[in-house]
Amino acid sequence: MKSYGQYCGLARAAELVGERWSLVILRDLLVGPKRFNELRQGIPGIPSNLLTSRLRDFEDASVVERVLDGRNVVYRLSEYGQGLEPIVVGLGRWGARQMDVPRENEVPTDNSLAAALLTARTDEKVQAFSVEVTAGPATAHADVSATAVSVATGPFPDADLRLGGSSLRRLLADGDIDAAISSGAVTAKGPATLLKEFTRAFSTPLDEVAHNLP
Amino acid sequence: MKSYGQYCGLARAAELVGERWSLVILRDLLVGPKRFNELRQGIPGIPSNLLTSRLRDFEDASVVERVLDGRNVVYRLSEYGQGLEPIVVGLGRWGARQMDVPRENEVPTDNSLAAALLTARTDEKVQAFSVEVTAGPATAHADVSATAVSVATGPFPDADLRLGGSSLRRLLADGDIDAAISSGAVTAKGPATLLKEFTRAFSTPLDEVAHNLP
DNA sequence: CCGGATCCCATCCGATACTG
DNA sequence: CAGTATCGGATGGGATCCGG
Numbered sequence: 001m002k003s004y005g006q007y008c009g010l011a012r013a014a015e016l017v018g019e020r021w022s023l024v025i026l027r028d029l030l031v032g033p034k035r036f037n038e039l040r041q042g043i044p045g046i047p048s049n050l051l052t053s054r055l056r057d058f059e060d061a062s063v064v065e066r067v068l069d070g071r072n073v074v075y076r077l078s079e080y081g082q083g084l085e086p087i088v089v090g091l092g093r094w095g096a097r098q099m100d101v102p103r104e105n106e107v108p109t110d111n112s113l114a115a116a117l118l119t120a121r122t123d124e125k126v127q128a129f130s131v132e133v134t135a136g137p138a139t140a141h142a143d144v145s146a147t148a149v150s151v152a153t154g155p156f157p158d159a160d161l162r163l164g165g166s167s168l169r170r171l172l173a174d175g176d177i178d179a180a181i182s183s184g185a186v187t188a189k190g191p192a193t194l195l196k197e198f199t200r201a202f203s204t205p206l207d208e209v210a211h212n213l214p
Numbered sequence: 215m216k217s218y219g220q221y222c223g224l225a226r227a228a229e230l231v232g233e234r235w236s237l238v239i240l241r242d243l244l245v246g247p248k249r250f251n252e253l254r255q256g257i258p259g260i261p262s263n264l265l266t267s268r269l270r271d272f273e274d275a276s277v278v279e280r281v282l283d284g285r286n287v288v289y290r291l292s293e294y295g296q297g298l299e300p301i302v303v304g305l306g307r308w309g310a311r312q313m314d315v316p317r318e319n320e321v322p323t324d325n326s327l328a329a330a331l332l333t334a335r336t337d338e339k340v341q342a343f344s345v346e347v348t349a350g351p352a353t354a355h356a357d358v359s360a361t362a363v364s365v366a367t368g369p370f371p372d373a374d375l376r377l378g379g380s381s382l383r384r385l386l387a388d389g390d391i392d393a394a395i396s397s398g399a400v401t402a403k404g405p406a407t408l409l410k411e412f413t414r415a416f417s418t419p420l421d422e423v424a425h426n427l428p
Numbered sequence: 429c430c431g432g433a434t435c436c437c438a439t440c441c442g443a444t445a446c447t448g
Numbered sequence: 449c450a451g452t453a454t455c456g457g458a459t460g461g462g463a464t465c466c467g468g
Binding site: 003005088 | 217223294308309310311317321326330
């Protein structure tokens with residue numbers, strides 16, 4: 001990890017989060033503690049030596065803690081690391097403005113889908129429900145209660161609502177469920193009332209960031 | 215600029231801001247539009263070819279605009295790029311938690327000092343005043359009015375208040391002016407009432423981020 | 429299997445020199 | 449002033465290997 005030679009908060013932060021894979025690893029840890037191989041498999045393309053190296057840098061900076069969970073090693077954000085949540089979420093929203101169309105070979109992952117749910121959370125009060133979301137090969141779910149929202153990767157067989165489709169992002173952006181479903185871009189299984197609750201609880205209005213993209 | 219292969223807002227953002235020097239360049243542009251050599255001189259150590267390359271990537275992503283100012287080229291954030299402000303400011307605050315002591319060969323720059331003022335802005339209503347701040351080789355200033363705060367690099371001869379010293383960061387963190395001045399860590403020239411206004415207008419309470427650092 | 433370490437090649441970065 | 453060109457060294461990518 002090389003210094004920028006400036007006595008500056010942003011420069012210090014950039015030394016940590018401004019290296020390749022750093023932000024993606026932090027995104028995944030934001031969803032919850034993960035084992036080494038969970039991280040590795042959840043981040044296609046990351047070389048294991050770089051994952052090792054980044055985790056060590058995070059440990060040295062007290063951003064991540066390496067703890068034993070039973071006989072397994074898990075990595076989890078420290079309290080200090082949790083302070084990155086609004087930043088990573090904000091960056092995710094900002095970057096979503098550029099996601100107009102998937103690029104060649106670009107896929108969603110379980111963790112990126114879970115992170116998208118975290119990012120889209122509105123903090124509006126809604127009726128409690130659970131939802132499972134699928135996008136291509138990726139699955140994640142959320143459990144919304146009156147007081148909190150918990151998000152995790154993978155399927156959730158007992159979910160009240162089940163959403164799928166290639167254009168979930170557009171659904172989160174527009175909030176126009178009927179249009180999304182009738183155009184076939186999104187499929188939904190569950191009570192119509194919960195669909196409405198979903199778009200109230202999760203939404204990423206893109207004009208919240210700026211407008212002058214290519 | 216290499217893709218992370220994930221259809222994910224954060225991954226897209228990370229491709230832009232997660233490369234070396236990117237965040238530091240954006241920090242400086244956040245203070246105001248800059249010419250190529252202003253950026254270069256304001257960022258000690260950046261190779262000119264990398265500055266060129268980053269600016270081009272930003273242009274391609276519509277984050278930065280290359281415009282003519284008279285006969286000069288200036289780079290300025292687009293409206294979309296301005297959307298990064300809360301993120302860069304947040305990162306600066308988060309990283310400030312690690313700035314306990316300057317490292318070997320680590321200096322403040324005019325731009326990092328100006329950015330620190332931006333970062334420390336509290337939005338509290340205060341009496342109007344202007345302040346010039348000096349830390350080692352770096353100088354910046356701010357003009358605080360009832361409705362807005364403008365920050366820029368360099369000296370401001372007519373400033374109502376003049377602050378200097380090696381531990382300005384501690385002043386911003388603690389807000390304890392009297393202690394800072396009587397210990398000699400900070401020197402101040404100007405009315406005592408403005409000193410009070412300064413610490414109300416600018417402050418970076420570090421326990422706003424987390425507590426468990428080394 | 430899990431949690432890495434090692435090796436080798438490609439790419440990127442850093443420093444300096446040079447140019448319209 | 450605003451960048452290109454170049455080249456050695458550092459870092460990343462991908463595969464393989466290893467100890468528990």
